[in-house]
Amino acid sequence: xxxxxxxxxxxxxxxxxxxxxxxxxxxxxxxxxxxxxxxxxxxxxxxxxxxxxxxxxxxxxxxxxxxxxxxxxxxxxxxxxxxxxxxxxxxxxxxxxxxxxxxxxxxxxxxxxxxxxxxxxxxxxxxxxxxxxxxxxxxxxxxxxxxxxxxxxxxxxxxxxxxxxxxxxxxxxxxxxxxxxxxxxxxxxxx
Amino acid sequence: xxxxxxxxxxxxxxxxxxxxxxxxxxxxxxxxxxxxxxxxxxxxxxxxxxxxxxxxxxxxxxxxxxxxxxxxxxxxxxxxxxxxxxxxxxxxxxxxxxxxxxxxxxxxxxxxxxxxxxxxxxxxxxxxxxxxxxxxxxxxxxxxxxxxxxxxxxxxxxxxxxxxxxxxxxxxxxxxxxxxxxxxxxxxxxxxxxxxxxxxxxxxxxxxxxxxxxxxxxxxxxxxxxxxxxxxxxxxxxxxxxxxxxxxxxxxxxxxxxxxxxxxxxxxxxxxxxxxxxxxxxxx
Amino acid sequence: xxxxxxxxxxxxxxxxxxxxxxxxxxxxxxxxxxxxxxxxxxxxxxxxxxxxxxxxxxxxxxxxxxxxxxxxxxxxxxxxxxxxxxxxxxxxxxxxxxxxxxxxxxxxxxxxxxxxxxxxxxxxxxxxxxxxxxxxxxxxxxxxxxxxxxxxxxxxxxxxxxxxxxxxxxxxxxxxxxxxxxxxxxxxxxxxxxxxxxxxxxxxxxxxxxxxxxxxxxxxxxxxxxxxxxxxxxxxxxxxxxxxxxxxxxxxxxxxxxxxxxxxxxxxxxxxxxxxxxxxxxxxxxxxxxx
Numbered sequence: 001x002x003x004x005x006x007x008x009x010x011x012x013x014x015x016x017x018x019x020x021x022x023x024x025x026x027x028x029x030x031x032x033x034x035x036x037x038x039x040x041x042x043x044x045x046x047x048x049x050x051x052x053x054x055x056x057x058x059x060x061x062x063x064x065x066x067x068x069x070x071x072x073x074x075x076x077x078x079x080x081x082x083x084x085x086x087x088x089x090x091x092x093x094x095x096x097x098x099x100x101x102x103x104x105x106x107x108x109x110x111x112x113x114x115x116x117x118x119x120x121x122x123x124x125x126x127x128x129x130x131x132x133x134x135x136x137x138x139x140x141x142x143x144x145x146x147x148x149x150x151x152x153x154x155x156x157x158x159x160x161x162x163x164x165x166x167x168x169x170x171x172x173x174x175x176x177x178x179x180x181x182x183x184x185x186x187x188x189x190x191x
Numbered sequence: 192x193x194x195x196x197x198x199x200x201x202x203x204x205x206x207x208x209x210x211x212x213x214x215x216x217x218x219x220x221x222x223x224x225x226x227x228x229x230x231x232x233x234x235x236x237x238x239x240x241x242x243x244x245x246x247x248x249x250x251x252x253x254x255x256x257x258x259x260x261x262x263x264x265x266x267x268x269x270x271x272x273x274x275x276x277x278x279x280x281x282x283x284x285x286x287x288x289x290x291x292x293x294x295x296x297x298x299x300x301x302x303x304x305x306x307x308x309x310x311x312x313x314x315x316x317x318x319x320x321x322x323x324x325x326x327x328x329x330x331x332x333x334x335x336x337x338x339x340x341x342x343x344x345x346x347x348x349x350x351x352x353x354x355x356x357x358x359x360x361x362x363x364x365x366x367x368x369x370x371x372x373x374x375x376x377x378x379x380x381x382x383x384x385x386x387x388x389x390x391x392x393x394x395x396x397x398x399x400x401x402x403x404x405x406x407x408x409x410x411x412x413x414x415x416x417x418x419x420x421x422x423x424x425x426x427x428x429x430x431x432x433x434x435x436x437x438x439x440x441x442x443x444x445x446x447x448x449x450x451x452x453x454x455x456x457x458x459x460x461x462x463x464x465x466x467x468x469x470x471x472x473x474x475x
Numbered sequence: 476x477x478x479x480x481x482x483x484x485x486x487x488x489x490x491x492x493x494x495x496x497x498x499x500x501x502x503x504x505x506x507x508x509x510x511x512x513x514x515x516x517x518x519x520x521x522x523x524x525x526x527x528x529x530x531x532x533x534x535x536x537x538x539x540x541x542x543x544x545x546x547x548x549x550x551x552x553x554x555x556x557x558x559x560x561x562x563x564x565x566x567x568x569x570x571x572x573x574x575x576x577x578x579x580x581x582x583x584x585x586x587x588x589x590x591x592x593x594x595x596x597x598x599x600x601x602x603x604x605x606x607x608x609x610x611x612x613x614x615x616x617x618x619x620x621x622x623x624x625x626x627x628x629x630x631x632x633x634x635x636x637x638x639x640x641x642x643x644x645x646x647x648x649x650x651x652x653x654x655x656x657x658x659x660x661x662x663x664x665x666x667x668x669x670x671x672x673x674x675x676x677x678x679x680x681x682x683x684x685x686x687x688x689x690x691x692x693x694x695x696x697x698x699x700x701x702x703x704x705x706x707x708x709x710x711x712x713x714x715x716x717x718x719x720x721x722x723x724x725x726x727x728x729x730x731x732x733x734x735x736x737x738x739x740x741x742x743x744x745x746x747x748x749x750x751x752x753x754x755x756x757x758x759x760x761x762x763x764x765x766x
Contacts, residue, residue: 007450009319009356010364010408026321026363028409035321035361037452055458063267063325095248096268098328134326137276145435195524307584311717318701318723399592401716411723413702417716420592423737426713427730 004041007034013053020048024055062089062133064098064140069149072100072142074125080104083120084129086140099139102129106143107182108150119168119180120144126153128184150184206294209387219404226385227256228230230273232432233276234381234439239447241357242455247464249358253350256383260347262354266330266390280325284313285421286347288336294384315348315368315404322362341383342370347403348414356448364406365402365444366413369436371401371429374420378429380436397425403433491698492684500688500695507739509690510624512631514750516639523612524640528632531692534566534623535629537614537636542641543657544611547603552591554601554609556590558583559616560629566621575618578625581719582616585626586633588715589675589706595714596637602653603645610642623693626704630677631747637674638751641666670765675706675714676747678740680732682724687732689739703732705739709748 007013008103011034013025021027022043024036026048032042038057045052064070064086081104085097107115121127128149129142144150156162156172156179164183165171171178224230231469235256236269244250247263256258270281290297301309312334332354334347348368356365372382375396379386388400399419406413412434417426483491491501498505510531519525522540546553560583562575569575592597614636616629644660644667681691681699688695696702696717700722706715713733718724724732 006449006452008445008452009362010363010406011445012408024361028363033363033408035363036359037356037448038359038456039452057452063328095265098269132469134276134278137327226601301479303580303587306580307587310581310584314719317721406723409723411725412718412729413723415716415718415724415729416588417713418588418591418710420594420714423711423713423733426716426733430726430729434509 003015004039006038006039007040009035013040013055020050022052022054022057024057025053045082062092062094064089064100064134066131066133068131070100070113070129070131070140070142071152072127072129073097074121074123074127075179076123077117077121079117082117082141083105084127084142086142100129100131100142101135101139102127102142102144106132106145107142120182121151122154122179122181124155125151125181127151128186141187144184147185148183148187152184154179154181205296213231217221225379225459227383231378232380232436234325234436235383237440237443239353239444241353241447241451247354248353249356249360250351251350251357253346253353255340255342255346255381257338258343258346259337260334260343260350261337262332262334262347262350262361264330264332264351264354264358267325267328267333267360268356270327270329276327278326278395280320280327281329282313282317282320282322282332283329284309284316284332284334284351286312286334286336286436288339288343292336292343309348311344311402311404311414311416312347312351313403315366316351316355318411318413319352319362319364319366320355321363324361330358339379339384341385341387342366342368342381342402344402344416345370345381345404348402349444353392353444353448357451364409364411365441365448366404367407367437367444368402368404368414369433370403371432371436373397373399373401373419373425373429378432389398397421399426399429401426401429401433403430403437404436405434407438483694487694488698491695495683495686495688495695500619500692502692504690504695506686506688507735509739509743510692512750514604514631514635514747514754516635516751516754520741523642524636524638526632526635527755528628528629528635530622530624530628530690532616532620533625533628534620534622535625535632536617536619536764537629537632537661538617539636539640540613540615541640542611542613543603543608546606548606550598551606552602553598555611556596556598558586558590558614558633560586560618561616562618562621566618570618579618582618582626582629585677585704585715585717586614586616586630589630589677592714595673595675595708600667601642603657604647607655608657612637612640621693624679624690625665626677626679627690629669630675631707631743634671634674634676634747635751637669638671640669642669643667673708673710675708675712675742676740677704677715678707678736678743679704680736682722682728682732685728687728687735689735703729705733705736705740707737707744709741709744711737711741713737 011031021032034055036055036057038055041054042051070086071088074084076083082102084100086100100133104110129144130139132143135141158174160174162170169178170181238254240252243252244263249264253259288297336343345368352366372379399421402416405416513529516526518527522538523541526550528535560579562570562579564571644665646658680703682701683699701720704717
């Protein structure tokens with residue numbers, strides 16, 4: 001196999017007649033250009049006539065987008081909301097955290113009116129959440145209203161790492177006491 | 192003048208001994224060559240390197256003759272100051288001359304020239320960066336001139352653009368900077384510090400210095416600064432010379448970026464081994 | 476820079492761009508027309524020279540104060556010129572506190588750039604004792620109202636104020652021991668004037684759509700991503716040039732913009748000179764500048 005082509009930002013790749021523009025590229029006057037320094041990659045998708053051309057660079061830095069799954073650490077919990085520091089976007093670890101916010105009504109999909117924030121999150125918990133919107137100038141708005149989203153790692157009052165026992169409870173292996181959390185049903189992600 | 196209380200500043204009104212000596216000659220040697228033996232439209236040797244600051248998201252180092260510039264890029268990160276919500280990202284630039292970079296010692300606090308330079312570099316880079324790809328976050332670019340031997344602003348533009356590309360910030364194009372010094376009829380590309388425009392030395396006639404930032408593959412000018420007095424035709428001619436100078440530096444920048452990508456970014460074969468998609472490496 | 480002053484809807488933007496395309500702007504001007512300019516000099520009595528200028532809705536007040544100081548060691552035979560721009564909160568609430576600082580720095584850098592040449596203003600005329608004493612001209616620009624095209628308005632006002640500046644005559648005498656003494660003339664009318672013939676004016680060309688306009692109103696400034704500020708002298712020399720804004724320009728349009736900048740700048744220079752001379756000869760009684 002020939003060595004993959006390395007391109008730099010602004011390099012003209014192919015005509016839009018031959019390919020569709022994918023990640024890391026942009027279209028200008030009927031041609032696809034690269035906007036990253038990385039490897040050019042063409043890929044055929046089922047049900048599409050034209051292959052997609054992408055430029056891939058591992059160091060690509062992610063920012064949270066609407067719909068992306070983020071990992072965060074709970075920093076504070078109040079009656080109406082829970083604040084967290086977003087440390088990962090999808091599978092990229094961020095160098096610096098972004099601020100996120102889970103409102104009371106976005107914690108779970110059912111019985112939204114009966115959510116009690118203190119029974120869902122505690123400071124220090126690691127949560128998986130989906131970005132609902134870019135929010136305001138300060139925070140991203142996050143939601144855990146899916147079975148797969150919520151607390152994935154939490155420490156008990158005794159300081160031990162708890163194991164989930166139901167969607168709303170976690171148990172401390174040391175003392176056996178149960179604590180309330182909005183537990184995520186962790187799924188193995190397909191590589 | 193407000194001083195930085197955390198540092199011990201030298202005496203405010205001290206002078207380097209050069210001040211009292213003979214002023215340096217600006218003019219070229221007889222016989223059409225310049226002091227360092229270059230032709231009028233020759234560039235100095237350029238050296239570029241990426242990934243010099245390991246803490247930063249991306250970084251670059253540049254030498255143009257004796258001019259040495261280092262740039263570090265951080266981000267995209269959260270906008271620090273309380274500002275309004277924007278769907279576009281923000282770019283912040285800070286240009287600093289190291290205190291020992293020039294003949295005259297510079298202060299730690301950003302002076303007017305540095306502030307002006309920061310703005311020029313920022314406006315040179317802004318058209319090139321896809322700001323809509325990182326809403327409500329900012330990318331910080333810090334540029335330090337380690338040694339100023341002329342054309343520092345042009346070098347800062349090129350170096351910052353290389354740093355951004357190394358950081359993997361999405362860009363429409365890279366930016367290349369280049370300067371021209373106009374002295375009477377003569378046009379010197381990529382002037383050294385002795386050839387640079389100094390308003391106090393000049394007399395009548397066409398004289399000035401032009402710096403251009405070019406997006407080479409889109410053929411767009413993103414920065415243009417002219418100091419001094421030039422006739423309209425001369426000014427246009429100087430801009431054209433700058434553009435051709437930029438196009439001379441572009442292949443070097445491109446080579447540097449390609450080789451650093453090959454070196455630092457894991458190649459596609461390993462990646463397509465992991466993924467189950469029917470990956471096909473394109474070669475056009 | 477003017478993004479602080481308001482926002483424009485897409486429809487408004489399109490209206491302006493289409494108008495510029497047809498050489499007819501929303502206030503009826505063609506692309507290379509200036510708005511009405513009013514200039515008045517000698518408006519503040521405590522200064523050595525002052526001017527107030529109104530360009531459309533942009534309102535500038537400039538005061539020049541001459542003080543004595545030490546020259547730069549690098550240029551012992553020259554006086555100094557210092558620019559300070561103040562975007563007061565009068566012009567826009569956005570400028571409150573440090574809000575106007577960024578814009579103020581931009582404007583003073585632009586002024587510095589066009590004055591950054593020996594042939595602009597004869598600074599040697601400001602020398603009193605070489606290496607010892609010189610005149611320092613503090614040019615303070617106060618932005619009272621910001622209605623677009625700030626750079627041009629400021630440069631016009633600065634030139635008018637410098638034209639109006641009168642520096643007291645001083646006599647240097649040396650006593651027997653070689654000690655030099657500076658003596659100020661007793662006659663308040665015994666003054667020196669500055670030669671401002673070579674002082675450039677800034678012409679800002681804003682790229683809107685595929686064309687460019689001079690003297691953009693603030694609505695038009697919001698439509699333009701890239702501007703070129705060109706310093707133009709009376710003789711049509713380009714004195715300082717800078718691209719501003721977050722957009723880029725293609726080389727061909729830069730050459731066109733420089734050309735029309737020169738054309739407009741020469742006319743502007745001669746018109747300002749006419750107006751200043753006419754005002755000086757008219758001997759009209761001054762009745763406060765906001766009248």
